[in-house]
């Protein structure tokens with residue numbers, strides 16, 4: 115089994131190194147190969163998603179991705195900026211289903227900005243459609259405004275769109291995931307305003323007929339943003355489009371106060387996937403050995419479960435992570451009085467030790 | 471001065487009645503005239519925004535709006551549903567600037583789901599553009615998908631767009647509002663993905679040159695959603711588009727835990743405005759006399775300040791509201807042990823008494 119390792123920028127290399135260490139400690143034989151991506155891709159090959167990197171990702175069974183972005187690339191033209199790498203990988207690999215669990219580990223309940231009773235035991239799964247919507251819809255650009263009171267001025271414009279098949283397949287992912295959990299799906303849309311999301315609601319409702327054992331609720335995106343703050347534990351699985359999912363999944367992750375703990379998976383139609391931490395590249399702390407590697411290590415666990423058919427190994431890693439938390443080890447982002455502060459490498463080593 | 475009173479549905483009539491009572495107690499002579507809107511408009515005249523209602527709103531100096539929506543209208547076709555009334559009023563009256571303060575009253579700090587230290591003293595102002603963006607952009611609809619892997623299937627689509635002049639005028643509103651507050655503006659966009667919002671960022675940056683005394687920061691919408699949960703007090707004024715503003719303003723309101731307290735103003739280019747509570751029509755508690763009228767009463771205060779040139783009267787109302795909170799009076803939505811539970815009318819009466 116071949117795994118493409120794309121460390122990227124900022125803290126990407128150091129956290130990815132810990133996940134690789136953990137994978138190597140499992141006693142399996144994975145073929146791993148690394149390549150530059152994001153700013154590192156631009157620096158080495160003049161493009162955030164170099165051809166070689168894309169080819170490696172396509173040829174692999176799964177991709178382990180660190181994070182991309184650094185201040186030094188902020189002034190590049192948009193097409194060359196690091197985040198184009200992740201958009202390009204999603205599109206080129208057809209990774210349409212983004213799974214982002216928002217889980218609050220009992221040991222870390224204090225890290226949340228929300229009151230403990232509101233978030234303790236939080237365990238929701240956000241499923242974000244990842245290759246459609248206004249992210250990729252055409253036409254888009256800056257043009258002369260064709261009509262209305264601003265006709266003749268310049269205007270920026272984009273196209274939101276979802277085709278029936280795109281909605282169907284992500285709805286299936288959500289209903290099937292719900293069956294393995296609490297059997298409830300909240301489909302988030304803006305059907306009261308957008309044609310795209312009235313259509314989304316209609317199709318999700320249709321697909322739901324095949325899953326009568328799963329409870330389906332529709333919710334407007336503004337209300338969903340409120341309910342995530344008010345009573346997040348009421349959700350089980352949330353399914354939504356690319357744009358709304360970008361916003362809601364980050365808000366949900368932040369509810370836990372420990373975004374350094376949260377993995378994600380982005381899957382294609384055949385369960386090939388790209389796995390990355392939910393947090394970013396944090397260039398401000400890069401190279402200091404203080405970044406939390408657990409989100410990346412847990413992303414590797416998701417990879418074993420979803421793409422490599424090694425669910426027991428995934429369990430082993432997840433249990434090892436729970437064990438190090440129980441031992442009281444904490445990187446600075448989740449440190450609290452009474453726990454033991456450790457660095458990136460020590461945390462990775464502790465997970466390796468806990469595997470045994 | 472003529473005020474159009476549009477009570478609407480659900481709790482709309484009872485909360486609006488309290489605001490009218492407070493306005494009448496000021497000792498000014500306002501001409502007030504009511505009309506049906508939303509579901510009530512449909513029930514009386516077959517349309518959520520009857521012609522007579524629109525004409526009244528156009529002729530008035532300001533509009534005091536309750537709330538619209540009720541389960542019984544859920545199955546109407548979209549064009550006849552209650553929320554079309556508010557969309558229609560915004561567009562027809564050119565109400566492009568939506569001002570939504572998110573304030574946490576010290577007495578109500580316990581109502582928030584966030585820890586007191588994270589939200590106590592919260593005072594941010596969200597300025598949402600209200601007549602542009604994907605809310606009104608054309609073309610939109612359901613069509614045959616013209617290209618890509620789903621070509622030939624049905625697809626829903628909408629158009630996001632912002633013209634230069636639309637961005638300029640809302641940016642001016644934000645910078646001017648910031649000057650009267652903390653002199654900081656966070657412009658929220660998704661410039662890394664959307665052409666519309668790269669253009670937005672460019673224009674906001676240009677307008678900022680006229681306001682060098684105000685600090686401007688740009689933030690991606692996903693990050694803004696996180697920062698609202700993580701450290702909301704770091705914001706002063708947030709300015710954003712219609713769609714992002716819909717989501718973020720509701721999230722921000724919910725941070726306070728007392729959305730029943732939060733007013734809003736929607737202004738045109740000449741400070742004519744529509745004023746409404748930030749919460750909805752709550753049909754589940756309508757007619758029970760338990761709804762919190764304070765958001766509507768505070769909306770009337772905003773109306774006095776922004777549209778009717780009566781800032782001292784606005785202050786009087788706002789101080790009266792603070793006084794009733796200090797007296798310990800609470801409607802059920804903000805009730806806590808040790809305070810006095812009152813109904814909608816009693817709360818309105820208490821504000822009237824506190825005006826003296």
Ligand SMILES: CC(C)[C@H](C(=O)O)[C@@H](O)C(=O)O
Nearest residue numbers: 197198200201360662663692
């Ligand atoms: C970097 C950016 C393009 C990306 C997105 O908007 O999808 C990021 O926010 C994410 O959620 O992975």
Ligand SMILES: CC(C)[C@H](C(=O)O)[C@@H](O)C(=O)O
Nearest residue numbers: 306307336553554556557716
């Ligand atoms: C009712 C709906 C159309 C409206 C909106 O999306 O603008 C509401 O959510 C609001 O924020 O006033």
